[in-house]
Amino acid sequence: xxxxxxxxxxxxxxxxxxxxxxxxxxxxxxxxxxxxxxxxxxxxxxxxxxxxxxxxxxxxxxxxxxxxxxxxxxxxxxxxxxxxxxxxxxxxxxxxxxxxxxxxxxxxxxxxxxxxxxxxxxxxxxxxxxxxxxxxxxxxxxxxxxxxxxxxxxxxxxxxxxxxxxxxxxxxxxxxxxxxxxxxxxxxxx
Amino acid sequence: xxxxxxxxxxxxxxxxxxxxxxxxxxxxxxxxxxxxxxxxxxxxxxxxxxxxxxxxxxxxxxxxxxxxxxxxxxxxxxxxxxxxxxxxxxxxxxxxxxxxxxxxxxxxxxxxxxxxxxxxxxxxxxxxxxxxxxxxxxxxxxxxxxxxxxxxxxxxxxxxxxxxxxxxxxxxxxxxxxxxxxxxxxxxxxxxxxxxxxxxxxxxxxxxxxxxxxxxxxxxxxxxxxxxxxxxxxxxxxxxxxxxxxxxxxxxxxxxxxxxxxxxxxxxxxxxxxxxxxxxxxxxxxxxxxxxxxxxxxxxxxxxxxxxxxxxxxxxxxxxxxxxxxxxxxxxxxxxxxxxxxxxxxxxxxxxxxxxxxxxxxxxxxxxxxxxxxxxxxxxxxxxxxxxxxxxxxxxxxxxxxxxxxxxxxxxxxxxxxxxxxxxxxxxxxxxxxxxxxxxxxxxxxxxxxxxxxxxxxxxx
Numbered sequence: 160x161x162x163x164x165x166x167x168x169x170x171x172x173x174x175x176x177x178x179x180x181x182x183x184x185x186x187x188x189x190x191x192x193x194x195x196x197x198x199x200x201x202x203x204x205x206x207x208x209x210x211x212x213x214x215x216x217x218x219x220x221x222x223x224x225x226x227x228x229x230x231x232x233x234x235x236x237x238x239x240x241x242x243x244x245x246x247x248x249x250x251x252x253x254x255x256x257x258x259x260x261x262x263x264x265x266x267x268x269x270x271x272x273x274x275x276x277x278x279x280x281x282x283x284x285x286x287x288x289x290x291x292x293x294x295x296x297x298x299x300x301x302x303x304x305x306x307x308x309x310x311x312x313x314x315x316x317x318x319x320x321x322x323x324x325x326x327x328x329x330x331x332x333x334x335x336x337x338x339x340x341x342x343x344x345x346x347x348x349x
Numbered sequence: 350x351x352x353x354x355x356x357x358x359x360x361x362x363x364x365x366x367x368x369x370x371x372x373x374x375x376x377x378x379x380x381x382x383x384x385x386x387x388x389x390x391x392x393x394x395x396x397x398x399x400x401x402x403x404x405x406x407x408x409x410x411x412x413x414x415x416x417x418x419x420x421x422x423x424x425x426x427x428x429x430x431x432x433x434x435x436x437x438x439x440x441x442x443x444x445x446x447x448x449x450x451x452x453x454x455x456x457x458x459x460x461x462x463x464x465x466x467x468x469x470x471x472x473x474x475x476x477x478x479x480x481x482x483x484x485x486x487x488x489x490x491x492x493x494x495x496x497x498x499x500x501x502x503x504x505x506x507x508x509x510x511x512x513x514x515x516x517x518x519x520x521x522x523x524x525x526x527x528x529x530x531x532x533x534x535x536x537x538x539x540x541x542x543x544x545x546x547x548x549x550x551x552x553x554x555x556x557x558x559x560x561x562x563x564x565x566x567x568x569x570x571x572x573x574x575x576x577x578x579x580x581x582x583x584x585x586x587x588x589x590x591x592x593x594x595x596x597x598x599x600x601x602x603x604x605x606x607x608x609x610x611x612x613x614x615x616x617x618x619x620x621x622x623x624x625x626x627x628x629x630x631x632x633x634x635x636x637x638x639x640x641x642x643x644x645x646x647x648x649x650x651x652x653x654x655x656x657x658x659x660x661x662x663x664x665x666x667x668x669x670x671x672x673x674x675x676x677x678x679x680x681x682x683x684x685x686x687x688x689x690x691x692x693x694x695x696x697x698x699x700x701x702x703x704x705x706x707x708x709x710x711x712x713x714x715x716x717x718x719x720x721x722x723x724x725x726x727x728x729x730x731x732x733x734x735x736x737x738x739x740x741x742x743x744x745x746x747x748x749x750x751x752x753x754x755x756x757x758x759x760x761x762x763x764x765x766x767x768x769x770x771x772x773x774x775x776x777x778x779x780x781x782x783x784x785x786x787x788x789x790x791x792x793x794x795x796x797x798x799x800x801x802x803x804x805x806x807x808x809x810x
Contacts, residue, residue, distance in 0.1 A: 185413050187413035194418075
């Protein structure tokens with residue numbers, strides 16, 4: 160009896176030790192490839208809030224256009240340069256002035272060379288109901304390179320005469336609002 | 350969700366109460382000691398290694414199943430949550446020894462001392478940041494990306510310890526161990542708060558809400574900047590020998606035999622702290638900003654401020670938001686306190702067939718069966734494990750212990766430990782998660798302890 164249990168003990172030990180002999184099965188460690196992440200970031204872009212007085216000079220007469228220049232240092236950053244694969248600028252313009260406009264966006268490089276340009280036509284709102292115009296500018300391939308080369312954005316709002324539009328005065332009802340965001344398609348590999 | 354196997358970093362359920370292995374006394378200073386003394390073989394008396402991760406295994410990612418590797422990584426990331434963690438723990442005895450000061454069986458004082466080096470890395474999985482990296486905030490409007498999930502700590506330290514173990518009577522043994530910690534290098538970022546959210550804006554399409562409260566505390570990392578590698582190494586050696594950031598701590602423990610067959614024991618380890626004052630560099634990112642875009646101001650129309658000015662302002666605000674404050678303020682950290690406790694039943698004394706009486710050459714119980722509880726304080730949770738164990742003395746020179754451990758994730762952790770004595774040399778090896786050893790790639794945790802000691806046996810043992 161004692162001998163038997165003695166054998167059993169050794170047998171158990173051998174079996175257990177055998178189970179300890181480990182191995183790695185059914186795996187392929189060569190498949191490890193760099194992981195590519197493609198997050199999409201939404202970031203705020205420019206906003207414009209203007210009433211009729213913004214478009215009038217000191218004497219109360221309409222200016223042909225108003226403009227501003229925005230520095231977009233972020234576009235020339237290394238991160239954007241290396242990882243941006245596509246971009247969309249999504250604009251939503253709400254006009255309740257009885258005046259048509261053309262909003263022009265000009266992208267300039269640091270040497271003030273024009274890299275990219277587009278414009279959005281805004282209808283006048285005869286009854287001052289907010290009219291919403293949407294525009295999405297997609298930057299891919301050549302235009303993406305142009306965007307990455309850009310440093311400044313010129314915004315020009317040109318007043319456009321139209322059949323039903325009126326001449327703006329300080330008392331003109333309504334306003335012109337532009338909101339926007341950028342959708343940045345990023346890609347980085349680790 | 351995948352099958353979870355827990356990480357047992359620092360749970361040494363096999364070593365705890367394994368009285369044939371001298372190093373058990375490091376887990377319970379009040380453990381029962383059956384030998385007169387020991388000297389650990391320098392650098393080889395206790396080698397402990399444990400690495401583990403919850404939430405996935407290497408097999409999930411590297412299985413030869415023809416699936417796209419990137420997709421598998423993505424699946425793993427999306428299956429994990431912020432409670433999953435990664436841990437690594439390593440201990441190496443530099444030297445250790447113990448001796449009995451009084452040899453009277455009923456009352457003996459056992460002194461043990463030594464020095465070990467320990468590394469510990471622990472990190473929770475910052476799920477929200479991973480999702481942000483994978484998806485961005487697109488399609489995640491209103492989602493609160495929690496920066497508090499960022500929780501990482503790492504430390505390398507050496508510990509000098511001296512323990513006293515006193516057998517009061519046949520029923521009680523108590524012990525205490527004093528420790529001096531010398532932190533070689535430490536970095537932790539465990540007290541983070543804040544979030545990043547993108548919501549629909551009032552004045553513009555979106556509104557980005559940055560609420561940042563992130564801290565990183567480091568000490569002893571200046572050797573990384575040391576251009577001369579040898580000098581860097583010299584600095585590290587000095588810190589190993591009490592030249593680092595110092596701390597003190599104690600371990601407490603007892604063993605109680607309410608009856609000869611029954612054993613109840615418990616210990617608390619690392620009730621202590623380290624004060625980090627040398628070579629400290631702390632970084633803090635603290636700020637709140639709601640950003641709703643660039644307002645185009647037509648200078649002719651309103652004011653003299655141009656959009657350039659406005660942009661400059663925005664840049665300044667962002668620069669301030671992301672400005673990292675650096676300080677060298679000393680800080681104190683508690684050591685992760687650990688609890689071990691077990692209850693066991695001893696049975697099966699050897700009998701001498703000739704006289705049909707107890708074998709006088711070895712009057713001890715040959716079997717022991719019991720339950721063991723381990724708990725450890727982690728930054729965000731209490732890590733715990735419950736084990737059932739069976740100890741068997743095969744002969745004087747060979748003892749085995751097997752454990753079955755359950756915890757929050759795993760119900761299939763079987764471990765085996767062995768202690769063998771050849772002459773005065775004692776060797777032990779212990780490993781758990783043995784079922785996973787059939788295919789290590791499926792294991793989420795690998796744990797191994799081994800060591801060699803020179804033992805002075807009791808005359809009667």
